[in-house]
């Protein structure tokens with residue numbers, strides 16, 4: 001090899017090493033046979049390209065055309081059932097008719113940093129079908145270093161209708177419908193809205209977790225989100241049908257809530273109002289979100305184990321699909337979504353490749 005060639009090779013290796021280290025965070029997802037295409041969220045809005053909120057988008061298309069469903073996890077990456085339910089879907093489900101689009105880490109920047117309460121490790125080892133792999137337990141908000149600006153004193157939603165604590169300016173689920181020229185988190189919300197419009201998403205679910213019922217009781221509040229499905233007012237009929245079916249088929253009782261119109265910026269309200277997509281948000285109880293617990297176990301808690309919470313999230317997905325098919329002509333048919341009873345029997349590890 002001559003000198004010139006050697007220099008070219010060395011530069012190439014240097015660039016490769018630098019790019020490996022500068023790539024901030026890439027989650028471990030091992031797609032199953034159902035995944036037919038892969039995109040980045042920036043394909044729908046170049047304004048987030050080469051930022052740490054750009055995130056993988058998995059496309060699962062059936063052979064026959066039909067309805068389109070968007071499934072989101074990781075808006076708050078410490079809400080483990082949301083991310084792992086999305087990953088289990090990507091790794092197991094097969095779409096026969098229609099299309100499912102899955103974003104397992106809706107806020108990838110938030111997933112790239114550990115939970116700032118410091119109670120849970122950033123990476124949680126699990127034994128899966130192919131051996132040891134790690135689940136990600138991230139923070140609730142975009143990394144402030146990625147956001148690139150200081151938090152305001154008070155975060156006023158661009159509608160001027162709702163005020164939140166300053167750091168909520170980095171909470172994806174306070175930033176919808178987002179702004180093309182807004183903050184990084186606002187651009188992230190805008191990109192998701194663009195995807196929904198471009199892909200003609202018929203209905204969508206944003207999977208979350210909350211405190212446990214006991215913790216709500218302690219705080220003496222009537223407010224209890226722990227097992228709920230929040231519906232945009234336009235999606236109420238479909239939500240009611242899904243919850244009735246869920247109870248009938250599984251005995252699981254999930255409370256139905258309608259989006260509060262005065263809490264601006266939340267996915268179920270804004271996506272439903274700014275797109276043609278029927279919008280839902282689910283909540284299961286996560287012991288790691290209980291302020292009173294010092295050493296919570298987000299995977300193997302005796303009362304609220306991860307398999308139980310993922311099982312409920314995926315049953316909600318199944319019931320939303322079923323009720324969509326009952327109400328509308330265009331169909332969505334998906335096979336091999338792990339069921340609640342199978343998850344309880346075999347554990348969530350059995351559904352990770």
Ligand SMILES: [Zn+2]
Pocket residue numbers: 075076079208209
């Ligand atoms: Zn959440």
